[in-house]
Amino acid sequence: MIKLLADENLDNTIIRGLLRRNPDIDIVRVQDIDLSGEDDPIVLEWAANEGRVLLTHDVATITRFAYERLVNNLAMPGVIEIHTDASIGRVIEDLFMVLECATSGDLDGQIYYLPL
Template sequence: MTEIRFQADADLRQAIVTGTVRREPRLDFRSANEAGLEGIKDLEVLALASRDNRVLVTHDRKTIPIEFGQFITVQTSSRVLILAQNLPIGEAIDAIILIWEASTAEE
């Protein structure tokens, strides 16, 4: 079983990435900066996350659901996790760690 790996979208608050990795250092959560996502179009971000077998974590409720729907009609994806912008950072961290602990990449 393979552990889930995460990719932060450029709009995701960095404090969520930092806090998640701080609380669970074994969790693989690549920041948008590390992946060079600033200014990249949504379809390219989805393709990158899919290619690297990572779950994209985003706050983007406006365009990502539409782009993701189009993306999965032609390519496979390792999924998207959309977090509300107003979700407290601690709750966002808890949710990501829970998903990581309770799931595998194959699920």
């Protein structure tokens, strides 16, 4: 199963919707692991160390730091960037499609944008 890390800016409605549909999803929030307010590279490093794909609304800066990790041959288990104006229901459906159809290795070094 793909393990997820929800960035602190991620709409909690998405997290609640995912867990309502499948309470076994392995997702932690940045706020729950004392990374609130940390810079993006630190969040990405924690995600890499824990093998967690990052869910975020931060399309402005996360992408650059994720690619920097790849250029420097550092682990980057994946990022899923979610547009803030996307329908929550559509985002949850798309996330479930990714979670059901992919393995954690499929997302390694990848950046996906939702909605699909």
